[in-house]
Amino acid sequence: MSAAKKSSPKVLLIGFGNVGHKLLEIFSKEKNKFPNLSFFDPRFVGIFTKSHGALVNKSGLDLKTALRNFSRRNKFSSNHQDFSKLSSMEAVKKLNYNTLIELSTLSINEKGEPSVTYVREALKRGKNVVTANKGPAAFAFKELTELAAKNNCKFLYESAVMDGAPVFNLFRNDLKGCKITEVSGILNSTTNFILSKMEEGETLENSINEAQGLGFAEANPDYDIEGWDATAKITILANNLMGAAITPLDVEREGIRDITFTQIQNAIERGYRLKLVCRAWYKDKKLQTRVSIEEVPSDHLFSTVNGSGSILRVETDLIHPLTIAQEKSDLYDTAYGVINDLLTTIS
Amino acid sequence: MSAAKKSSPKVLLIGFGNVGHKLLEIFSKEKNKFPNLSFFDPRFVGIFTKSHGALVNKSGLDLKTALRNFSRRNKFSSNHQDFSKLSSMEAVKKLNYNTLIELSTLSINEKGEPSVTYVREALKRGKNVVTANKGPAAFAFKELTELAAKNNCKFLYESAVMDGAPVFNLFRNDLKGCKITEVSGILNSTTNFILSKMEEGETLENSINEAQGLGFAEANPDYDIEGWDATAKITILANNLMGAAITPLDVEREGIRDITFTQIQNAIERGYRLKLVCRAWYKDKKLQTRVSIEEVPSDHLFSTVNGSGSILRVETDLIHPLTIAQEKSDLYDTAYGVINDLLTTIS
Numbered sequence: 231m232s233a234a235k236k237s238s239p240k241v242l243l244i245g246f247g248n249v250g251h252k253l254l255e256i257f258s259k260e261k262n263k264f265p266n267l268s269f270f271d272p273r274f275v276g277i278f279t280k281s282h283g284a285l286v287n288k289s290g291l292d293l294k295t296a297l298r299n300f301s302r303r304n305k306f307s308s309n310h311q312d313f314s315k316l317s318s319m320e321a322v323k324k325l326n327y328n329t330l331i332e333l334s335t336l337s338i339n340e341k342g343e344p345s346v347t348y349v350r351e352a353l354k355r356g357k358n359v360v361t362a363n364k365g366p367a368a369f370a371f372k373e374l375t376e377l378a379a380k381n382n383c384k385f386l387y388e389s390a391v392m393d394g395a396p397v398f399n400l401f402r403n404d405l406k407g408c409k410i411t412e413v414s415g416i417l418n419s420t421t422n423f424i425l426s427k428m429e430e431g432e433t434l435e436n437s438i439n440e441a442q443g444l445g446f447a448e449a450n451p452d453y454d455i456e457g458w459d460a461t462a463k464i465t466i467l468a469n470n471l472m473g474a475a476i477t478p479l480d481v482e483r484e485g486i487r488d489i490t491f492t493q494i495q496n497a498i499e500r501g502y503r504l505k506l507v508c509r510a511w512y513k514d515k516k517l518q519t520r521v522s523i524e525e526v527p528s529d530h531l532f533s534t535v536n537g538s539g540s541i542l543r544v545e546t547d548l549i550h551p552l553t554i555a556q557e558k559s560d561l562y563d564t565a566y567g568v569i570n571d572l573l574t575t576i577s
Numbered sequence: 578m579s580a581a582k583k584s585s586p587k588v589l590l591i592g593f594g595n596v597g598h599k600l601l602e603i604f605s606k607e608k609n610k611f612p613n614l615s616f617f618d619p620r621f622v623g624i625f626t627k628s629h630g631a632l633v634n635k636s637g638l639d640l641k642t643a644l645r646n647f648s649r650r651n652k653f654s655s656n657h658q659d660f661s662k663l664s665s666m667e668a669v670k671k672l673n674y675n676t677l678i679e680l681s682t683l684s685i686n687e688k689g690e691p692s693v694t695y696v697r698e699a700l701k702r703g704k705n706v707v708t709a710n711k712g713p714a715a716f717a718f719k720e721l722t723e724l725a726a727k728n729n730c731k732f733l734y735e736s737a738v739m740d741g742a743p744v745f746n747l748f749r750n751d752l753k754g755c756k757i758t759e760v761s762g763i764l765n766s767t768t769n770f771i772l773s774k775m776e777e778g779e780t781l782e783n784s785i786n787e788a789q790g791l792g793f794a795e796a797n798p799d800y801d802i803e804g805w806d807a808t809a810k811i812t813i814l815a816n817n818l819m820g821a822a823i824t825p826l827d828v829e830r831e832g833i834r835d836i837t838f839t840q841i842q843n844a845i846e847r848g849y850r851l852k853l854v855c856r857a858w859y860k861d862k863k864l865q866t867r868v869s870i871e872e873v874p875s876d877h878l879f880s881t882v883n884g885s886g887s888i889l890r891v892e893t894d895l896i897h898p899l900t901i902a903q904e905k906s907d908l909y910d911t912a913y914g915v916i917n918d919l920l921t922t923i924s
Contacts, residue, residue: 264895266756350841394896396751404743404751408913409613531881531902548611549913551743554876555900566755566896573753 233383236269237576240290242276242325244318244348245333248445249362251297251387252276252561253331253568258293272572275327276320282306286314288326322351329575331568332361338458338478342369351386354380360571362389362564369373369477371469372536384575389567391417391463392540393559396570399556401471401544408546410446410471415542416535417463419559420508421486426536428494429503430524432543434487456485460521464508468519471544472510482520488524492534497525503533531555583922587637590696591665591762593626595792596709596736598644599908600678600915605640619919622674623829625665627681630651633661635673659900666691669698669746677923678915679708685825687806689716696721696732703728707918709736709911711809718816729812731922737888738764738810744919747901748818748891755893757818759858762889763882764810766906768833768853769799770801773883775841777852781834803832807868809856818891819857821864829867836870844872850880854899878902 243250256264257272273290283306285291285299299310306313322330334345341367349359349366353374361367366374367387378385391397392415401410416422420441426435439452449454453459461481468474486506497504501523501577510519520539526532531553535541538560543553556563590597603611604619620637632638632646632654638659648655653660661668669677677699681692689712696706696713700721708714713721714734725732735743739762749759763769768789772905774784785798800806808828815821833853844851849872857866873879882888885907890900903910 264754264756266711266894267754270754375808396898398750400743400747400901404917405626405748406917406924407611407614409611430732502818531878532764534878534881535874548615548909548916549910550903550905552742552902554747556897557900558897563896569895570751570753577753 238244238271238273239572239576240275240326241272241329241331241572242278242321242327243274243331243333243440244278244322245335245363246277246279246282246300246331247335248544249568250333250562250563254293254297256562256569258261258297260335267569270573273349276314276325278321281307283308284314284316284318284321285310286316286321286325300502308523310409318348319351321537322348323355326384327357329358329360330571331572332359332363332366332567334432336364336453336459336462340463341477342366346370346374346546350377353377353381353383356383357382358386358575360386360568360575362568364390364459364466366549367466367469368462371466372475385572386464386574387484387572389564390466390474392542392554392556394563394570395540395542395554395556396565396567396577397467397542397554398470405544405549406544406549409544412469413464413471413542414507415540416505416532417508417540417542418454418457418460419508419538421457421537422452422535422539423458424539425489425504425506428491430487431491434489455487457483457521459548460506460508462565464510464519465519467508467542468510468517472517474510474519476518476519479518482518482522484522486523499508502526503528503530505532506533507532583616583618585620585648586919586923587673588619588624588676588678588919589625589674589798590621590678590680590832591625591669592682592710593629593647594680594682595626595908596911596915597680598900601640601644601897602636602680603909603916612915614756617869617920622662623668623672624653626653630655631661631665632657632659632667633663633668633672634659639680661890665695666698666763666856670702674704676705676707676919678919679706679710679713680915682811683708683711683715683800683806683811685800688824689713697724700728700730701723701730703730705731705733705922707733707842707915707922709734709915711737711806714813714816715771715809718813721821726828732923733918734813735918736911738813739903741888741910741913741917742887742901743853743888743903743914744814745817752891752893752896755895757891757893759856759892760811760818760889761854762814762855762887763852763879764855764887764889765772765801765804765807766885766887767798768807769882769886770834770884772836772851772853773842775836775838776845778838800803802834804830804868807853807855811857811866814855815857815864815866816891819826819864821857821866823866827866829865831869833870848875849873850875852879852882854874854879877918
């Protein structure tokens with residue numbers, strides 16, 4: 231990319247967990263590590279947590295101070311000069327910002343709320359939205375996409391699937407003229423990690439604990455184990471890439487709770503690995519979606535995915551199948567997906 | 578992509594081999610196979626071959642007639658109502674078109690000529706250029722890129738590396754804010770096919786013959802075997818993604834001519850496969866480029882690439898490595914890369 235002029239959009243951040251922290255660190259104390267971000271200097275006009283306070287400053291918060299303040303008691307201090315008593319919803323509706331960054335976590339029972347409402351209210355005001363949360367695009371894809379188009383603003387969610395890997399840019403924008411006929415992938419790191427551990431003889435329970443210890447399980451581990459996180463991801467892919475209008479509740483779903491060591495060993499002996507695969511395809515011209523355990527040949531691309539890696543394969547009517555793989559993912563990758571979307575809002 | 582208005586840019590085609598034929602077929606007798614191309618109807622105002630005649634029609638040639646006419650004697654008949662005695666160079670300089678599609682073949686000894694000159698002359702006139710030929714971007718990248726920017730037109734070459742896989746769109750445009758620190762890949766199908774065959778005990782010579790029989794060897798097989806095709810590809814990647822200004826002559830180069838069955842077997846016994854790998858990376862802040870035989874662990878992504886497949890891996894300063902893989906490639910993939918670029922010229 232050629233040298234660009236300094237750009238300083240005003241952003242409102244809702245959700246301040248690990249990804250939110252990493253995002254602020256990248257734009258403050260780690261800024262010098264990334265030369266191609268030097269032109270980009272977003273102003274955070276508000277940071278809102280679920281129940282640990284909020285900061286607001288219409289000219290932009292001092293990020294280092296905000297991080298330091300929060301780290302002391304794991305909440306924002308009411309003594310902070312920018313402390314705010316606004317609710318997240320009030321902030322979305324009233325503050326002056328260019329882009330809402332929505333980083334709260336997926337809720338299946340609440341059908342993506344309250345995130346769906348945050349996103350809707352921001353888009354209604356013509357504000358861009360960038361979210362790493364799967365809820366909005368999984369539960370209200372059509373409504374929110376149409377609202378963004380109508381109000382000439384952007385609704386972006388690259389981080390929701392494969393973290394920083396730009397899968398929507400790649401498969402939606404870069405495959406011009408192709409019709410996507412099938413999508414499949416290994417998109418949930420926790421179950422993939424657990425299945426790898428179980429191949430080595432570890433129990434399901436111990437593997438879950440280890441995944442949580444390493445910090446890459448979902449907030450609610452059932453969302454991983456029961457396949458909900460994976461259904462949300464294939465829902466977004468089917469909606470975005472294949473013109474569907476479904477929610478995670480429409481996806482045929484199998485988790486890994488009942489997998490046994492014997493099943494895994496049996497597959498390996500026959501030259502296969504068991505993987506939790508997300509899939510969307512056409513059958514008799516009707517779109518099908520499924521998350522299920524599949525036997526993958528050991529020399530297949532999908533068998534190379536271990537640990538926190540992920541992979542996505544797309545078939546089209548025009549070119550041979552393309553696959554994008556991410557070897558490993560951590561907070562930088564999710565935060566980067568948000569940054570990439572932010573850069574899309576100014577391009 | 579949402580339904581778009583009919584678009585009919587005027588294109589001039591230079592080079593009418595297998596890819597050129599497939600391109601015309603897709604826009605004529607195969608048109609109904611690809612619903613997402615229905616809005617797109619390029620007008621071919623000229624088709625120029627190296628030494629088998631040319632057709633020109635300022636309103637657009639009838640593609641079915643052109644294909645039929647050529648197929649009769651493997652050249653355009655001077656009786657065809659649109660037969661032209663212009664040279665390719667005159668056509669580039671004089672005809673009225675929006676985009677030059679340049680499909681002639683790579684020439685190393687001539688340093689990309691005459692293609693470089695065709696492209697330069699078109700860009701000088703402010704015409705877009707789409708080329709599947711590696712020559713222009715490998716031998717005159719900086720000049721042609723700057724010329725296109727100055728004249729506000731496009732210089733595109735997605736088909737030059739990994740055929741239809743949109744690698745430049747993905748790694749240059751979609752990884753906003755990232756600095757690419759290393760690129761590696763298996764990018765020459767012929768040598769990859771030959772190495773796979775040799776693993777099965779076939780000789781080098783027989784494997785070359787088989788690759789040629791299957792139609793995916795370069796026009797000059799030495800370009801594959803000696804690594805020239807691969808050096809041209811890593812050159813373009815280094816120029817486009819890493820800011821280099823090199824030519825294939827600057828790349829450290831090793832071919833597969835001297836590989837023996839014993840070496841291959843020896844590697845397999847130790848859990849590796851031999852692959853001809855293209856690589857660009859920094860050493861002491863200086864960009865290095867190389868095409869060489871590398872030992873790849875058998876559970877590595879690169880080991881899954883067989884036959885006409887290819888793969889490209891990118892490291893960045895910000896996110897973990899991303900890899901894009903194409904399982905298989907034929908004329909549709911190369912023609913699609915051209916179509917994708919054509920669609921970029923109108924977007």
